[in-house]
Amino acid sequence: MSKLQMTLEDVRELIGCGEIVGDPSFFCASVASLDHAGAEQLSFAKDNRYFDEALRSYAGALLVPERISGSTAHQLVVENPFMVFGKILQYIAQVKRQQPGGVHNNATVSAHAKIGHGVTIGSGAVICDEVEIGDRAVIFANAYVGQRSIVGADCVLNPNVIIMEDVTLGERVIIHGGTVVGSDGFGYLQHDNKHIRIPQVGEIVIGDDVEIGALTTIDRAAIDTTTIGRGTKIGDLVHIGHNCEIGEDVLLLPTVAVSGSVSIGNRAVLAGRSGTSDNITVGEGAVLGGTCVAFKDVKPGAVMWGNPARDMKQQMRIEASIGNLPEMRRDLSKIKKKLDLD
C-alpha cells in the first residue's frame, strides 16, 4: 500500500481537474489496484472494460472516466484516469523519496569537483576530481563518480551506483542501485596462447531522460565512445558491451545482453533476456521477443523470435511443427518400409 493521506477534494486539487461524485471529504489513506484496494483506498478504472472489476472492488474511492452507476465508491471523474493516476503516483514517489539536500558529512567530495545548486550527496558517496554534478542531482549513499565524469541536472544515482571516469550523463538520468557505468570492456589480444589485455580507455555518453535499472553493466569503449540515446529505458541486470551505439527511446528489458560494437536503432525493443552477438545492427523499431538472440543484422521494423532469431511468423510456424517431430519421424520410418527404402 502506497500512502496518499489526503481527502478526495485534495486529490482533485493536486491533479487540477475532475468532478467528485460522493463525499469530497472522504480520506484516501493510500492507493492500490482494483483487486487489492480496501475501504480506505483510492483506485482507478482505466476505461469501461474495467467497470465490472470496479464494481467488484472494495476500493473506497475510484478515479473513473465516467460515473459508474451502482458503485458505492466515492468517484472522481476525470478524462484519462490512468494518466491522472500516474500523476498521483508521481506525487507519492516525491514525498516518499524526498531528499534532505546538501552534502552529507561522511561523503567524500573532491575540492576539484564542481557541485551544482540544490544537490544531495549521501553518506559514503565519493565524488572524484574534475567531476561536474548538475543542479538538483541526487547522489545516494555509497555511490561513486569517477574522475572527469559529468552528471547532468536532476539526475538520480541510487545507492552504490558506480560511474567510472570519463562518463557523461545527460539531464534527468535515473540509475538504480549498484549499476556500473564505465567498467572496462572485454578486450584481449591472443598472443602465444595467452590473453593480452587491451586497455579500455574510451568514454561513455548517455543522453537525457535515460533510465537504467539495478545491477546493470555498461562498458566503456575500447577507444571512441559507447553511446545510449535520449529517452532509452534499460532494465535490471542488463549487459551492454563496449563500443555499442544504442539509439533513442529504445527499450532494453531486464536481463538483456548486448555484445560489443552493436548498433541498435531508435525505438527498438529488446524483450526480457533477449540479446545479440557482437558487431551487428538492429534496425530502427525492430523487436526481439523474449529470449530471442540475434546473430545477424536485424532489419528496421522486423519482429523477431527464437534463438537464433527468425522472423516471428516463421518461428511460430516452426514451433507449431516441432511438437510433431517424434510423430513425423515414426511416419517417415513407416513410409520408408512401405516403399522398400532402406
Place this chain on the structure above:
Amino acid sequence: MSKLQMTLEDVRELIGCGEIVGDPSFFCASVASLDHAGAEQLSFAKDNRYFDEALRSYAGALLVPERISGSTAHQLVVENPFMVFGKILQYIAQVKRQQPGGVHNNATVSAHAKIGHGVTIGSGAVICDEVEIGDRAVIFANAYVGQRSIVGADCVLNPNVIIMEDVTLGERVIIHGGTVVGSDGFGYLQHDNKHIRIPQVGEIVIGDDVEIGALTTIDRAAIDTTTIGRGTKIGDLVHIGHNCEIGEDVLLLPTVAVSGSVSIGNRAVLAGRSGTSDNITVGEGAVLGGTCVAFKDVKPGAVMWGNPARDMKQQMRIEASIGNLPEMRRDLSKIKKKLDLD
C-alpha cells in the same frame, strides 16, 4: 580447507553424540570432502555407497554411519553423518563470521531509526529514518536500509546490500553481497512514441527464513506489494520483476529471471537460468528445468523443459528426434522423388 581445530573427542562433544573408533585425542585441523581430505582432516561418508571412496580417502578422521573395517582413519560413528557434518559446518561458519557487535563509528544511523539488542552495523552502512532493525541482526559494511524499511531479528545483510524504502524483511533472512531489494520495476506508458515513466511506489514483503544470493534484483511493486514467501531460497544474479508473488519454500536457482506480475506456487523449483514471461502462474510444486522458459501458465506439479516450456517427457522426445532432422529431410526428398511428388 575449512578450519576446525579440535580433537575428535571435542567434535563428539560439540555434536552431542557418536562413538569413537580410534584415538579420541586425534586433532582435526579442518574439514574436507573425501577426495580432498588429507591426514589432518575430518571428512564424512554419507552412507555405505561412499565406503569405497572412504577407503581410498587420505582423511585422518571420518564421520561414518557404521564402522568401516579396513580404514586406517579414526572414525566417529553417528546415525546421520551428513546431518552431523552439517552441524559441524554451522559451527565453523559461526566462528569464521563472528561479528563484533555494536554500531561502527563510520556507520550512519538515523536518530529516527529503532535498533534492536545485539545488532551489528558495519563501517559505512547507512540506516535511514524510521527504519527498524530487529535483535541480533548483522548489517555488514556499506549496506543500505532505506526509509521505513523493517529488518527482522537475526537477519544478515552482507556488504553493499541495498534495501530501498518500504521493504519488510521477516526474521532470519540472509541476503548476500550487493543484492538490491526494492529498486523500481520496469514500468512505462507509451505516449507519442516516448516512454513515460510510471512511478513505482509499491512495497516488498519478504517472509521468515528466506535466503537471497549475491547481486540479485527484486523490484518493488508499481502499487500494491511484491511478496516472497517464508523459507524460499534464491540464488545469485536472479531477477524478480515488480508485483510478483513468490510462494513458500520455493527454489529459484542462480541466474533465474521472473518477469513482472508472475505468481509462483509453494515448493516450485526454477532451475538455473530458467524463467518466465510476465503475468503467468507457475503452479505449486512445478519444476522448470535448467534454461526452461515458460510463456504460459504451468500446472501444479508439472515438470517442464525447453524454451518454450513443454512437458519434460515430450521435450525429451523432441530433443531425441531433432538430431535426425537433417536425415529426415534427405529421406523426404528421396521419397518425394520416388513418388513423383512436387
Place this chain on the structure above:
Amino acid sequence: MSKLQMTLEDVRELIGCGEIVGDPSFFCASVASLDHAGAEQLSFAKDNRYFDEALRSYAGALLVPERISGSTAHQLVVENPFMVFGKILQYIAQVKRQQPGGVHNNATVSAHAKIGHGVTIGSGAVICDEVEIGDRAVIFANAYVGQRSIVGADCVLNPNVIIMEDVTLGERVIIHGGTVVGSDGFGYLQHDNKHIRIPQVGEIVIGDDVEIGALTTIDRAAIDTTTIGRGTKIGDLVHIGHNCEIGEDVLLLPTVAVSGSVSIGNRAVLAGRSGTSDNITVGEGAVLGGTCVAFKDVKPGAVMWGNPARDMKQQMRIEASIGNLPEMRRDLSKIKKKLDLD
C-alpha cells in the same frame, strides 16, 4: 576520445621505436579508431588490409606498418601497429587512472591487517582482520576485503568490489566494480519439505593475472576450494557456482553461467551467455558458442553450439533444416494420403 596530449616525436619516444614520415612536432590530442578519428587525433592501420580505410580516415596522424602513399596524415612507421597502439593505450590508461597512493582518511583498515608498500586504499573501503594486501595494490572506494583474505601485489579492486573471508587473490588480479567473490554457494538439504541450509565454509583461490568483469559472482566452496587458474579472463555479470575448478587462460565472456562443481580445462572459451549444468567437465581448449548450454561433459577441443550443446557442425545442419520443418510436415501429410497411410 581518449586524451594523449603529446607530439608525434613524444609518441616515438614513449614506444621506443618507429620512423616518422611528416611533422614530428604534430600534436596528438587524443587517439581514436580510423572511422572516428579527426584532424587532431592519432589512429592506426593494423596491416595493409586497412590502408583503404586509412586513406579515407580524417586522422591527423597514423601508426602504420609501412608508409601509406597518398595519405595526408603524419605517419609513424612501426613493425606492429596494433601492438604499439596497445602500448599507447596502456600509457593513457595509467595516466587516466593514476591513484594518489596511501590510505584514505575515511577508509576502515583493521589494525590486524598487513598492508604492503605503495598501496592505495580509497574512501569507505573496509579491510578486515588478518587481511594481507600486497605491494602497490589499489583498493578503490567502498570495496570490502573480508577476514583472512589475501590480495596479491599489483591487484586492482574497483569500487564496491566485495572479497568475502578466506579468499586468496594472486598478483595483478583486476576485479571490476561491484563484483562479489566468496558469497555462499546455493546449497540446501531437503528435509520435511523444507530447505535446510548447508553452511558454505570453503575457500576461493584465484591465480595471477586473472581479470574479472563488473557485477560477477564467484561462490565459495561448500567445503574445499573454488579455483580460478592463472591468466583466466572473466566478463561482466558472470556466475560461477561453488566448488568449480576453472583452468588457466580460460575465457568466460559476459553473462556466462557455470553451475556448481564444474571443471573447465585450460584455454577453454565460453562465449556470451553460454553455460553449463552442474557437476560436468568441459575439456581443455573446448569452445561453447554464444548461448550454448552443456548438460553433459564436453571433450577437449570440441566446438559446441546450441542448447542442449551439440557438435557445432551437427547443430549447424539441424538449424539449416529446422526452417523447413513446416514444409516437411506438409509433405509428409501429402505422402501419407498418397500411400493411404493412417
